[in-house]
Amino acid sequence: MRRGARAGALSTPTAATGQQDGRSSPTAAAGDSITVAGWTIVSRVTGVARFAAIGAVLGPTFLGNTYQFTNSLPNLVYYGFLAGSLFSSLLIPALVRHIDAGDRAASERVAGGFLGMTLVALVAIAPLAVALGPDALRLTAIDAGHHGAAAAEVQAARLLIVMFIPQIFCYGVVGTATAVMNSRQRFALAAGAPAIENVGTIAVLVATAVLYGTGTSLASVSRGEMLLLGLGSTGAVVLHAATQWWGARRAGVVLVPRPGWRDPEVRVVIRRALPSLAQAGLLALQVVILLALANRLPGGVVAFQIALNFYYLAIALGATPVALSLLPRLARMHLDGDAAGFRDTFVRGLALGLFVTIPAAAGYLVLAVPMARSIAFGRMAGAAGVSMIAASLAALSLAVVGQTLFLIATYASYARKDTRAPLMSMLLQAALCLGLAATALVVHGSVVLLVLGLALSAAVTAAACHLMARVWRGLSHHGTERLAPSVVKFAAGAVIMTGPAWLTAALVDHLVGRPAGPRLGIAAAALVGGVVYVGLQALWQAPELRWLAGGLGHVRGKAARGIAGVTSHG
Numbered sequence: 001m002r003r004g005a006r007a008g009a010l011s012t013p014t015a016a017t018g019q020q021d022g023r024s025s026p027t028a029a030a031g032d033s034i035t036v037a038g039w040t041i042v043s044r045v046t047g048v049a050r051f052a053a054i055g056a057v058l059g060p061t062f063l064g065n066t067y068q069f070t071n072s073l074p075n076l077v078y079y080g081f082l083a084g085s086l087f088s089s090l091l092i093p094a095l096v097r098h099i100d101a102g103d104r105a106a107s108e109r110v111a112g113g114f115l116g117m118t119l120v121a122l123v124a125i126a127p128l129a130v131a132l133g134p135d136a137l138r139l140t141a142i143d144a145g146h147h148g149a150a151a152a153e154v155q156a157a158r159l160l161i162v163m164f165i166p167q168i169f170c171y172g173v174v175g176t177a178t179a180v181m182n183s184r185q186r187f188a189l190a191a192g193a194p195a196i197e198n199v200g201t202i203a204v205l206v207a208t209a210v211l212y213g214t215g216t217s218l219a220s221v222s223r224g225e226m227l228l229l230g231l232g233s234t235g236a237v238v239l240h241a242a243t244q245w246w247g248a249r250r251a252g253v254v255l256v257p258r259p260g261w262r263d264p265e266v267r268v269v270i271r272r273a274l275p276s277l278a279q280a281g282l283l284a285l286q287v288v289i290l291l292a293l294a295n296r297l298p299g300g301v302v303a304f305q306i307a308l309n310f311y312y313l314a315i316a317l318g319a320t321p322v323a324l325s326l327l328p329r330l331a332r333m334h335l336d337g338d339a340a341g342f343r344d345t346f347v348r349g350l351a352l353g354l355f356v357t358i359p360a361a362a363g364y365l366v367l368a369v370p371m372a373r374s375i376a377f378g379r380m381a382g383a384a385g386v387s388m389i390a391a392s393l394a395a396l397s398l399a400v401v402g403q404t405l406f407l408i409a410t411y412a413s414y415a416r417k418d419t420r421a422p423l424m425s426m427l428l429q430a431a432l433c434l435g436l437a438a439t440a441l442v443v444h445g446s447v448v449l450l451v452l453g454l455a456l457s458a459a460v461t462a463a464a465c466h467l468m469a470r471v472w473r474g475l476s477h478h479g480t481e482r483l484a485p486s487v488v489k490f491a492a493g494a495v496i497m498t499g500p501a502w503l504t505a506a507l508v509d510h511l512v513g514r515p516a517g518p519r520l521g522i523a524a525a526a527l528v529g530g531v532v533y534v535g536l537q538a539l540w541q542a543p544e545l546r547w548l549a550g551g552l553g554h555v556r557g558k559a560a561r562g563i564a565g566v567t568s569h570g
Helices: 002-007 026-058 062-083 086-100 104-143 147-164 166-183 188-192 194-212 223-250 264-294 300-318 320-336 339-366 368-375 383-415 420-442 447-472 484-512 516-539 543-569
Strands: none
Touching: 026 062, 026 188, 026 194, 026 300, 026 320, 026 368, 062 104, 062 147, 062 166, 062 223, 062 264, 062 300, 086 104, 086 166, 086 264, 104 166, 104 264, 147 166, 147 223, 166 188, 166 223, 188 194, 188 223, 194 223, 264 300, 264 420, 264 447, 300 320, 300 339, 300 383, 300 447, 320 339, 320 383, 339 368, 339 383, 339 484, 339 516, 339 543, 368 383, 368 484, 368 516, 383 420, 383 447, 420 447, 484 516, 516 543
16 A cells, blocks of 8 residues: 555556556656646746836836736736635535536536635635735835825826726636546646736737837826736736636536535535635735835836746646645655655755755846846836846745745645645734735835845745644655755756856857847757756656656657547547
């Protein structure tokens, strides 16, 4: 029993109607993680392009701050204050049970009931965004000495928020549809569909630039430009939600909101979600306050959001796929009382996540300035814009490793039916983050963003250490896997790779020149750094490379089976 469990340390559960080998094969989970990561790259790259377009069209202005802050509120309200990890950790198991039994009606009942309760909760929460969002911008603008901008920001923010509010309910559809597809092991569309929203938003910004020009100030912005920005951006989210709804339908579940409060099964799922809701809400609160404080600088919100996007990219590629694949396996081991298997699986998951995020953190820190130059477009490409992005990115790079540990440890806690420990650690993180971020009120210039990034990094690291200690308690005397040797290899490889990567970025930038030089330099630096890092891990015989190689084979085999199935049906 234990030998099989350890062999499948990184696998994910499959439907009872097939793919039994996927339950015990570590390469199957690695393959699913690669699928998620690959499509996440598409979504995140278009997300970076989206923020670059905001910087290029709206520039380092208070209009840019207002648009970015208000357009972030629906996402923060839904994913932060309401959803968190609800759908991946709580709704999916309920759906899998009915899907395995072939009960489509029950699947639609549970998913629709959950969606119905989600939409009801959003109706109650949405007014907070309308009431508090503009006030947050006004207070920070006044604190920064921009009294004239404060009144204009509040007026513009209220108009934009009214147009952005429907996005919140669209994200409710997105989250439920994603759970449906993931429960059927269909990961590609769920991970890649956000790119549709990003491309749509970019198209709106391009249209804004063509029709109204760039760098418009709050004092001169026209009602037509505001309507285009607001309604166009919301239209992009509607298109994203429609795509995800269609994906759920293809997976066999037609999503229709239902009165979930009448369904005992849905009520059980919601009750289990409450600690996760509080944890996600604390995280969203931190982001909202950090963005509000970044508003002390013209363009500060845009710059800090660009850096946050890179931060989330590293987590989405290195930590989230691993955490999702670990959850069902660790839960089964906990139920079986297999402490040794639980510990070894947990250690392997941490190693696989850190394999990606340690070099990513090192790259963000060392290449912060070249990366800022490569992503700064239009009016954001000046010295002030580059400085703000670089300061934010360098400071947030330190949080990447800590967040990897925190996320994987959170899912390990959920596997043991412990939602209290992650909540306590998040309380610690929130207290530290907000306390340290308050020092941004007494500094000026790009140092404001540096302080905000360092505050989040320090808080995340402390919370990760706190939660790791809680999870590790009771496991230290079980299992045989060790994390330290892998961490040493990853850290050494990351340090060594930064030298060639930085030299490559500088050389290509110098040889090509602007405007293409910085972007080509970063692309070449990422390639050179990646080759050096992977080469060193291969030289040092890191086992994580074997897992990833097997995962690629699993993805190719899955794709081949899909093509064969289409051909046979044709």
